[in-house]
Amino acid sequence: MRSLLREGADLAYGYPGGAIMPIYDELYKYQDKLQHVLTRHEQGAIHAAQGFARVSGKVGVCLATSGPGATNLITGIADAQIDSTPLVCITGQVASHLLGTDAFQETDVISISAPVTKWNIQVTRSEDIPAAIAKAFYIAKSGRPGPVLIDITKDAQLGDLDYSYDKCTSVRSYKPVPETNIEQVKAAAELINSAKKPFIVFGQGVILGEAEAEFKAFIEKAGIPSAWTVLGLSALPTEHYLNVGMVGMHGHYGPNKLTNECDVLIAVGMRFDDRVTGSLNTYAKQAKVVHFEIDPAEVDKNVKADVAVLGDSKDTLGKILPFINENKHDAWHNEFKKHWETEVEAVIDPQLNPTKEGLTMGEVINQVNKETHGDAIIVSDVGQHQMFTVRYADFTKTRSNVTSGGLGTMGFALPAAIGAKMGAPEREVVAYIGDGGYQMTCQELGTILQTGVAVKIVVLNNEYLGMVRQWQQLFFDKRYASTTMVNPDFIKLAEAYDIQAQKVSKREDLAGAVKEMIASDKSYFLEVMIEKEDNVFPMVPTGACVSEVRLS
């Protein structure tokens, strides 16, 4: 407990059980210094810790007991691993003399979690606990962040030790940040300066490296149109004149089309995920590629880099600035503008100003934008509404987009929103959730009830598992196998947890309901009935080329 406090942790999410009771007993003694949030499921605890970490930049901490407690964390751990979120998970384990005997609630959580943790360790002696915790925090936070897990046997939790705590500042075999080669920086600058049609794609590396200011200075000086990945969203304000939108499967038309027309593609803190690139065989083949990256294993993994600049983004983007020539690229910008206008006409305008009777997700999100002025933290779950959210929500501040990107974990949003609000209590937190994903973790309404945390929940209800249904419509001849949902009365459910709730089915009721929700200083539940068979466009079908992006 003292070790956790020494790492600056004053908040932990978790769920008690037999093998972690000694730790909870200590928590009881330290409750004035370390707040423990009891969630309703371990998965809720870890997603809350993720939400907390994503908005605060601190390490999220969660606790669970052995066996099922530990295995219930695994989805969140895998999510944090693929989205580079710093977490320290502490699990209880059966007493060391029982290890390997199939004891009650014994699971080999070290083996189970190995492929989805940055590091993990089992501790069987009390005296090893402080060093393990110190190392865990250091590894979770440094370099490319990630989740770590400490499995502590019950006897180790109970033992006495001569307590001393030394913060961990290095691990012999671990180099969190690779050295930056200044020659590579110069080579990158030369390519960028010589480019006629340069294009930047930035990812979460800008946010994790706290390099937002350096990034902005770099793109403004070079005058380069910049597009974001889902996780890079909010690193650059929506309204910034160089922000040209999103790349990838449901990204914007121009960025996808022009990926295959740029002459230099500059990737900053992103990993060329398949949802970003579509078919690699036809991805930006005409362009020279510059890759700014902290993780050497990401360089050349999917897309071969002509120049790789290894290092921390804050540092490398700062270093390249003096070598960059001022530029404007007006003609090139106009191409993005032209494509933008095409997309506004074909997709965005019909979404935001629909003429059909049914409400669209885009207009709900746009209505919330008007009330929050883009200052809110936006949490989204997984599916159609997630793509509508990242496409249409406005952002003015960094670390404001919390969503499960790499793993695509349905059920992420509600608990993540709870953690996000606790990580940034002064900010408004709005969670957009589909009717499917909401029911995966809606037990966490209980956590809202118990803690009083004020999150605004918007369920965009189309009575379908919408994204799967969209694919069934487009690629499986409308055979809607197991995607129709018969839903409960969500309003009654929210009210059962003492949360003010409202349901909107008509356009004329939307603005007032959103206003009331944002004005509330408590948690609030808004259900909006959405046009049932709306689709997310543009779309790059799986395995297609990014320039084959479809508008309908």
Added chain:
Amino acid sequence: MEELFTISVYTENNPGLLNRIATIFLKRHINIESLNVSRSEIENVHRFTIVARMKELAVKKLVGQIEKQIEVIKAYYHTDDEIIFHETALYKMASSLLFEQREIQNVIKNSSANIVTVDPEFFVIEKTGRRKDTEELYDQLEPYGIMQFVRSGRISVSKTEMNISSLLDKLK
């Protein structure tokens, strides 16, 4: 084109690491042909020698993933002509053969194998060399009846330096 690569991994001594490294192969559906773990020339530093068949692009990425593991100090990959390598095989045979089938003694002598032990019931031949050497001896002994056969994983040293000591000095 797929080739045989020998991957050498210098690591801290951590019991979970074997699992983590094996998973990296499993995840990519790459079969490990042999795996050996031993101490290295540096105190407290262990060395994995892993043999697997894949394309060079794949082994490059794989080594990158291995190096990402916190307790891995450094990983290298080599083709067969960049290393000196051996495997060891043990052949357990019936002792009676030494008297009843005297030509078996010539087989052993000509293959420069060693007899490591002779028991009234059985004797054990040890042969160190490349895969084809131990296979050749196997084929020659097989007609006499091999009671047990086992072969170790490949061990190898690289012709060029791997510079682990200086790397460790830098990391300190």
